[in-house]
Structures are given as C-alpha cells and as structure tokens.
Amino acid sequence: MEVINKIGRRKKAVARIYLTEGSGQIIVNKKDFKEYFPIATLQYVVRQPFIITETEGKYDVKVNLDGGGFKGQSEALRLAISRALVEINEEYRPALKAQGLMRRDPRMVERKKPGQPKARKKFQFSKR
Numbered sequence: 001m002e003v004i005n006k007i008g009r010r011k012k013a014v015a016r017i018y019l020t021e022g023s024g025q026i027i028v029n030k031k032d033f034k035e036y037f038p039i040a041t042l043q044y045v046v047r048q049p050f051i052i053t054e055t056e057g058k059y060d061v062k063v064n065l066d067g068g069g070f071k072g073q074s075e076a077l078r079l080a081i082s083r084a085l086v087e088i089n090e091e092y093r094p095a096l097k098a099q100g101l102m103r104r105d106p107r108m109v110e111r112k113k114p115g116q117p118k119a120r121k122k123f124q125f126s127k128r
Helices: 040-053 071-086 088-099
Strands: 006-011 011-023 024-026 060-067
Touching: 006 071, 011 071, 040 071, 040 088, 060 071, 071 088
Parallel strands: 024 060
Antiparallel strands: 006 011, 011 060
16 A cells, blocks of 8 residues: 545644554654644544544554644544545545544634624723
C-alpha cells in the first residue's frame, strides 16, 4: 500500500494527513497525538473513524495541523482520516456516513458588525 494523502477542514483548522500501513501511531506536528491533544474526549474524536471501521492499530498517520483551536483541529483530523479510510476500502463509507464523519461541518464564526461589540450583542441602550 502506498501513502494516502488527504485533507480535512473545520472552522479555520486544516489537517493534512499521510496514511500508511503500520502499527497505529498517530503523529501530529511531530508529537504523539496524546501529547498534542491531552483531553480524552479529543483523543476519542481523533480515533473515532478507526473505532467505527474496526481498524485501530492497522495504520500509521502523520499529520500537519494548522489554524483554528484544538476542537476544530481534532474534528478536521477526524474528517481527513475518514476520507483516507474510505479511499482504502469503499465498504467503510456507509458506517462512517451514518455517524456523520464524511461531511465537512460548514458552521463558521459569524462576523462582527459595525456599531456593535460582537456579532449579535448590542451596546446597552440608554433612554436618557
């Protein structure tokens, strides 16, 4: 099996992955993913495609993560891994799609409007 190169995005985060056969190592920006994502829920989010397809420990993943926060980065990585697994075996697609892992989440931060402190918040109204 050759190296599979895929990309995943979420909010401002971009994950570029290189998936190869191996022992299940996930290296994120030259660190182990457990060191990069110390929170257990984020570690689960990263491993979710492998858990659903029952392929944990079969593939090595090398990741370049850029932009966004840790939650957006973990979800971008999840999408990229899901896309790579589907390229390896098309039979994984229905299971991943049923869990919503094949869809890029389109929600973004709403822009700040002029004359307001935030996107929807207004300055305090004063009658007098």
